[in-house]
Amino acid sequence: MPGFKGLAVPGPTNMPFRIRQAMDVALEDHRAPDFPAFTLPLFADLKRIFQTTTGQVFIFPGSGTGGWESAIANTLSPGDTVLASVFGQFSLLWVDLCQRFGLKVDAIDVEWGKGVPLDLYRARLEADKTHAIKAVLVTQNETATGVTSNVAGVRRILDDLKHPALLFVDGVSSIASIDFRMDEWGVDVAVAGSQKGFMLPTGLAIVCVSEKALQAGKTATLPRCFFDYQDMIKANAQGYFPYTPAATLLRGLRASIDMLTEEGLPNVFARHHRLAGAVRAAVDAWGLRMCAQGPEWFSDTVTAVVVPDGFDANDVIKTAYNRYDLSLGTGLNKVAGKVFRIGHLGWLNEIMVLQALGGVELAMRDVGIKFEPGSGTGAAVRHLSQSGEAMRIAAE
Numbered sequence: 001m002p003g004f005k006g007l008a009v010p011g012p013t014n015m016p017f018r019i020r021q022a023m024d025v026a027l028e029d030h031r032a033p034d035f036p037a038f039t040l041p042l043f044a045d046l047k048r049i050f051q052t053t054t055g056q057v058f059i060f061p062g063s064g065t066g067g068w069e070s071a072i073a074n075t076l077s078p079g080d081t082v083l084a085s086v087f088g089q090f091s092l093l094w095v096d097l098c099q100r101f102g103l104k105v106d107a108i109d110v111e112w113g114k115g116v117p118l119d120l121y122r123a124r125l126e127a128d129k130t131h132a133i134k135a136v137l138v139t140q141n142e143t144a145t146g147v148t149s150n151v152a153g154v155r156r157i158l159d160d161l162k163h164p165a166l167l168f169v170d171g172v173s174s175i176a177s178i179d180f181r182m183d184e185w186g187v188d189v190a191v192a193g194s195q196k197g198f199m200l201p202t203g204l205a206i207v208c209v210s211e212k213a214l215q216a217g218k219t220a221t222l223p224r225c226f227f228d229y230q231d232m233i234k235a236n237a238q239g240y241f242p243y244t245p246a247a248t249l250l251r252g253l254r255a256s257i258d259m260l261t262e263e264g265l266p267n268v269f270a271r272h273h274r275l276a277g278a279v280r281a282a283v284d285a286w287g288l289r290m291c292a293q294g295p296e297w298f299s300d301t302v303t304a305v306v307v308p309d310g311f312d313a314n315d316v317i318k319t320a321y322n323r324y325d326l327s328l329g330t331g332l333n334k335v336a337g338k339v340f341r342i343g344h345l346g347w348l349n350e351i352m353v354l355q356a357l358g359g360v361e362l363a364m365r366d367v368g369i370k371f372e373p374g375s376g377t378g379a380a381v382r383h384l385s386q387s388g389e390a391m392r393i394a395a396e
């Protein structure tokens with residue numbers, strides 16, 4: 001079909017031309033004498049995206065999953081207890097990884113559509129007088145259900161109880177799109193990937209690690225090799241890597257950090273919030289429900305839309321792809337067939353959101369879901385023009 005393909009999945013996201021061009025370079029010598037002049041400022045500037053001055057950033061060839069593994073393998077010992085909660089496919093897979101590493105995981109089952117249960121985390125941590133729990137896991141943005149959790153709230157609980165557990169955050173679909181504060185929230189390992197908020201191809205696990213987590217690693221005994229933080233620290237200090245880095249992606253990452261910094265992180269977060277509001281207004285106007293069960297959980301990077309009873313969400317997804325070249329996110333695991341997901345993060349503006357919503361309307365009509373055509377796109381236009389006006393007034 002002529003025209004652009006629409007990519008409205010929550011990762012990989014749309015890649016800016018500027019990033020593509022930054023990566024259109026000859027392969028380079030990663031042991032060249034001038035390589036550190038490129039990498040050392042890259043590490044320093046990347047820290048700003050995590051909103052940290054004290055954290056240490058690491059860039060591994062890999063994906064978000066590798067970032068999860070690095071957090072666990074570098075800081076914990078076999079048999080250690082980890083507190084986690086499961087409310088979607090990604091929080092589930094992180095728990096699975098911990099179990100495969102021989103950890104004892106207290107995984108609290110939460111209804112899909114809600115997020116980290118602060119009250120239950122508090123109860124578990126309060127009861128843990130011997131401090132058996134070594135790490136607490138938080139999936140900041142559950143991409144499978146479109147649910148954002150309160151990381152600062154978990155920090156507050158740990159501080160209130162003076163519990164020394166490490167705080168690990170999966171920020172793969174939030175960091176660089178939704179506010180994330182490494183230092184202020186006392187996060188010990190934050191995990192991101194290249195193909196979501198960073199607007200790059202898949203291929204990098206980007207993590208940020210606190211001094212406390214690096215200290216814990218000195219006595220922790222889980223085996224680690226590829227993801228060893230200490231090997232990275234040694235080589236990175238000189239501007240090099242312990243093995244071949246994905247240098248082409250690092251060139252793209254340079255452009256990504258520049259773009260995020262030029263726009264300004266607060267503006268990046270505000271843009272995501274405003275565009276997400278348009279998607280939510282559309283879902284409301286269609287008379288449909290979101291998987292996220294209330295505003296406290298609404299995600300500014302992805303919305304999972306529940307199809308009415310009697311419909312299969314996969315039919316909407318297939319129709320959108322086959323007839324309109326629009327990719328929507330599928331329902332994963334428990335919500336398969338029940339939801340389709342609209343990704344709204346990364347390099348995105350008003351008309352790209354309207355294009356996705358228009359495509360959803362076409363596909364939903366084709367499969368026979370009842371709603372007023374144009375109701376969702378109309379509500380989105382109203383939301384965008386009102387919130388755009390408010391932004392213009394605020395800027396004056």
Ligand SMILES: *Cc1c(COP(=O)(O)O)cnc(C)c1O
Pocket residue numbers: 011063064065066090139141142143170171172173193202
């Ligand atoms: C995409 C994603 C992951 C997995 O990342 P990969 O890059 O696919 O390994 C983990 N957690 C969340 C929240 C994600 O959105």
